[in-house]
Amino acid sequence: MAFFLQNAWLIPLLPLLASAIITLTPIRRQAMASAWLATGLMMAATVLALGLLAAVAGGWALHDGKLVQLAAHHGEHGAFAFPEPNVVQRLAWAPTGDTVLQMGIYIDGAAAAMLAMVTITSTCIHLFSIGYMAAHPRQSRFFSFIALFTAAMLLMSMADNLLLFFMAWEIMGLCSYLLIGFFYERPSAARAAVKAFITTRIGDVLLLLGIVYLYAQAGGIAFGNEEGGIFHPPLLERLATETGALGLSHAAGIALLIFGGTVGKSAQFPLHVWLPDAMEGPTPVSALIHAATMVAAGVFLVARTFPIFAADPTALGVVAFIGAFTALFAATIALAQFDIKRILAYSTLSQLGFMVAALGVGGWVAAMFHLITHAFFKALLFLGSGSIIHAMEQQPAIQRIHHHDEYAAQQTAQDIRNMGGLRTRLPWTFWTYTAGYLALAGIVPFAGFWSKDEILLDAFKHNFAVYLTLSAAAFLTAVYMTRQWWLVFFGEYRGEHPVVFKNPDAPAGHAEHGHDDHHHADHHGEHWHEDPRMIAALVVLASFAVTAGAFNLPLDGPGGHWLASLWGQEAAKLNPLVAGLSLLIALAGIALGWYGYRNAFATAADTDPLAARAPGLFAVLNAKYQIDELYAATVGRLTASLATAWSLIDRAVIDRLVDGMGRFTFGLGKVNFIIDDTLLNDGPDGLASGTQGSGRQARRLQTGKAQDYLIYVFSGLLALAVFWLYVIGR
């Protein structure tokens, strides 16, 4: 036990090492060696993380290097508080006047659970990627990036203060940028990468302000309940009672700024726009970063700093509202998308909204529980979609598009209208995907049922409006997932005559080529294949999607409330009414989805049944409420005009003044010309010659000779000396 507690810091170090070795040594030229190196070290980190989780769950802790057993902490009614941490190790990082900022690791039940979840999903995704990325020439770079990402996510989970948390958080943002733009030849990928980085950075700077606000108020940013820690009860009480800006208490102000970071990173409305576009990255990246881990970091941020939120409930109201709104809003958009990954992306937004809303109604355990189960089943769904896309891309109709436009081929392969009947063609994928689907839809006894039910229960108890909103979102979740599942796996395969994606960035001359092709589709060229490494990853994740609910069953007795007691919080009791209702809602959603889509899409080009019944609504949902367009027309245009305006001020106002003053000075300088000539004998360079070649009006002002200006310096110094001598001689 002591081994795992003492060496917890190795957990992020191992993937970091993998990333550094791949980047810096010639191993990067060996694609498979790089891949297995990263995967192997990731597995080692998983072992350490599971050992650590066992030690923490056993109540073991390190105090001054000695192993001790912590007293059990069950959470009391009333104020939220974290239990005593199991490991805290710190070193001096930066001197700050008469104080020192320390950095280190802080391991408690929440951190241990996060570490275990992240290492397991990341290992699965590494393994899957070996199969998925095998054909790609930049495979080594890919593994270097996802290993670096995992290292940052792990470091963030065990950070002992908000600054280290933020640093790891930003490194994750960097990896997200690099991996979304992994196919950098594609303009759409490059755009999506920048969009993701900048949109999340808007949230990040708010978080940064929240951190410095807290730093200024508390004099420190280290986690901990003791004096000097940011959860010290007297400090929290002071923050909640003293008023800062805008009539908010300090606690509310800090909490709202911190929540800004969550809104960016966890893609909550109104900063959600980057996540669907992030699907431009390779599918394992979508699974790891944009479903299971990084986007959940925003939820973990609020969970980590929850005592500050709890100190003044003002901020929690905002958290609940944003979360519930995003949950429902994103679910409606998912109803009308055709891209298999985008449907999952909107589903991720929606599920993150569930977690955020759970925190907003005070359901800390429920949010963290859902964070963990969602990571498993959403990673599973994304990897399953990767397996599907991988197989689709091998099909003749797609291959023909691939010859002249790789991007259009990939997008076409992701369109669920072009799928159908894959149940028999990709059986492993089908069964594992079904497990993920049922977990997400919330069917008992799959993992998502238990965690979502716990969220709904908390909402039911504390905020009925949030409960209703989330129930509606849960209903829509079941509908859109059934629609997707049915269209992908059932019916007839429609891919011989696909709806071809029109690539706006396509090289000229090829744009319409794809259309001509697909009439000649070859029905006999189908060959379907599932990669064994990919299946292995799917099976591991599927087993968690089926069973992860057992981590925190709402039942007393052995095995019940395990996570709640690991986290030292009050356990939720099963409420048969809420549980039964949520199961009914899920079943109703599935029934509606099945009823609506059971006969839909005989061919890929058919109209969606929802579009046939309500074309206006479908168009709005399909266009994602046109929020991207709205932002481009407002924020985008404003930014561009500001850039132009500032440059104009520089050139038309400030430079005019400067040049005018320069001209005036220059006029004075002419007086000195005689001295000039006699002193430096500077030759025939005319003043006028200087104006040659100057095109811009503002640049007309020209220099004479360097010597002219040098003489100003020295005459200035001379005058100075004379002045001094005069003063002294007085």
Add this chain to the structure above:
Amino acid sequence: MNLPEYLIPAADGVPWLTLLVLSPLAGIALIGLAWLIKLDERTIKAGVLAWTGVPLLLAGLIWARFDPNAVASGQGVVQLVERVPWIQAIRVDYFLGVDGLSMPLVLLTAVMTPVAVIASWNVSERVRAHLALLLLLEAAMLGYFVALDFFFFFIFWEFSLVPAFFLIQGWGREQRRYAAFKFFVYTMAGSLGMLLLFQVIYLAVRQAGYPTFDLIALGRLGQGLPVAGVEGNLRDILFAYLEQLGVTNALGRYPLLYSSIAMWAIFIAFAIKLAVWPFHTWLPDAYAEGPTAASILLSAVMSKMGAYGMLRLLLPFTPDAAQYFAPALAALAVVGVVAGAFGALHQVNGDIKRLIGYTSINHMGYVMLAIAGAAAAGDAGIAARASAINGALVQMVAHGLSTGALFYLAGALHERTGRWELSGLGGLRASAPTFAGVMGIALFANLGLPGLAGFVGEFFIFRGAWATLPFFTALAVIGLVVTALALLLMFQRIFLGPATGAPRAIADLRPQEFWTMAPILTLSLLIGVYPAPLMALGNAAAGQLVAIFTRVLG
């Protein structure tokens, strides 16, 4: 000469700082010698590069002898002091020394000069003159950072303009004459007020019976710290002198008025160098039109001369006025932050050097914000205020490293593409992956990614400035987002997308170029991961410097 306890000479009696300042000048002599014996230009380049190792080595030795934790009678101890009476008539001493405020900048200067020399590798006209000017510039900048008598301080300050001027004018681009002229006159004009002020200060302290140009003694007087041989503080001394002249009868008996005039005189001189809005418009021209080596030294080191001047002169001499006007200074800083960011954004289809220049305006805005934040009134303690100064020092070093790297790479890109415009480029990453990777690191270092030095500076600046000026600090984050956008779009324009631009492919980074960048960026990484050694350099001195601002002045 008897030295007070806050000044200590080198224990080994070696005039390290004189050697440091003279070493680049000796390099110039060697260039002359090489010219006499008609060495070829390539050898001279290699020789100069090797010679820049001498100041670097000396700076390292000075660092090894420097005790960052030494404090005495209310200030960080000035070390390796050399003090020799020079012009007795006006009490000018040859007075050199380093403390925590100057040490990081001395190191930065010594590190960046070799990079500038390597960046001039492809200069083919008047090579010897070019290299000699670089060394001259290095000597002037080093001299500026270690000179502690106003006479020498000001001479180094003004003299650094001369090599920079000739570098821009002699080896720059089309608009070089305009840019060089503007740069020169801007700085010259801005310094006039400070020059006049020091004459008045001299007369005032002379009347008080303590004629001196000693910046440390004057700074102590400004802060009200004891100086042997004189009573009172600088504000009262100045006021008494002006009263005697009868100025106060005309303008009023407000001591703060006169320290405010003094503060603004100092501020304008240094704000121009630091490119604080609205004194910034020389910067894009000078950086963009100058040759790569000049862009590197100007942006990486020279702009820091302004910030250093504020720390050395403005805060200690006129603390009351600095505190009073801190919100105004912060407002200028924030406007600069925003203007620099949007200015850079405006260039994403324009000139790459101009873009990098505008990001420098943005970054120096944060430094200005830190200085204002450290001085502003409020109940913030020493920890917050010292953090702001520490952050500013780290930001200066970090910006020097990352902007130097970006200018170097922009020059390397221009060699390959023959153009400075970003529009029309694209997709070069496929042919030059290492180039893209190194530029990416430099860019993320510049935009303040955690793990690289820039973030440390920005974080502590924000941490310190929020404590006294939360409103301006909150506005300044706009710059963090917009600068990031500008830099990422720049990267996208050059490297991403299909390779349809002209040229379609470029040569990847050569080993020589890679190994020029590797130490710079590694240094940035080390500072970003573990800033304690760098921050410890200035921490004690910063803590003492800001102590006065925890009281209400004025």
